[in-house]
Amino acid sequence: MAQTGKSLLYLTDEQLRKGTEAMFFAYRGFTADPDRILQQHGYGRAHHRAIHFIHRAPGTTVNNLLSILGVTKQSLNRVLRALIADGLVESRIGARDKRERHLFLTETGAELERQLSDAQRERMRAAYRAAGPEAVAGFRQVLEAMMDPEQRRHFQRLSDRGV
Known part of the structure; x- marks a missing residue:
């Protein structure tokens, strides 16, 4: 069952720990x-x-x-x-x-x-297909929200190039 955005505002420490661990293992992959x-x-x-x-x-x-x-x-x-x-x-x-x-x-x-x-x-394509377009958009929003302002500026400049 999908959680609404409002219910995600009140994440427990355990939910955040699981997210942190998921990031570690995803990065490893x-x-x-x-x-x-x-x-x-x-x-x-x-x-x-x-x-x-x-x-x-x-x-x-x-x-x-x-x-x-x-x-x-x-x-x-x-x-x-x-x-x-x-x-x-x-x-x-x-x-x-x-x-x-x-x-x-x-x-x-x-x-x-x-x-x-x-x-x-190839790895990202397979993950994106499995997750679906809404999850992909949400994932990018989360990643961008985690960036420091200077990192976000670099990311935006590269994204704007469309290369």
Whole structure:
């Protein structure tokens, strides 16, 4: 029996705990397929996130990627050095500001990104079909409501691109 929105305003700690645990296990499932692909290349989730967002915003700057990922410069530099050295990412000097570095996926990087995204899209497609359109819309609302304002701005910018 479906609960109304009003009844969900009074969630018990136990219901919230179950939701938290569901998020943990769903995330584990969501990352399992890409993790197997990444492991074959000696990469981890940080590499996946960098590849994903460079694909979504070709030419993004290192500073913008730092802001999106919310990691330290040292951590991102380690990831980018590996991806550049392995020929998956290209770093180009900015045309207007020579201090800026713009990031692009190479053909090899784009192929790896496609494999990773295909695996996640298949899992999400199956889950969305099983849940139905109302649940999908509600799920997105919940996810957006959980985002910090800065994260929501990044998400909205990427969504507005329609890429």
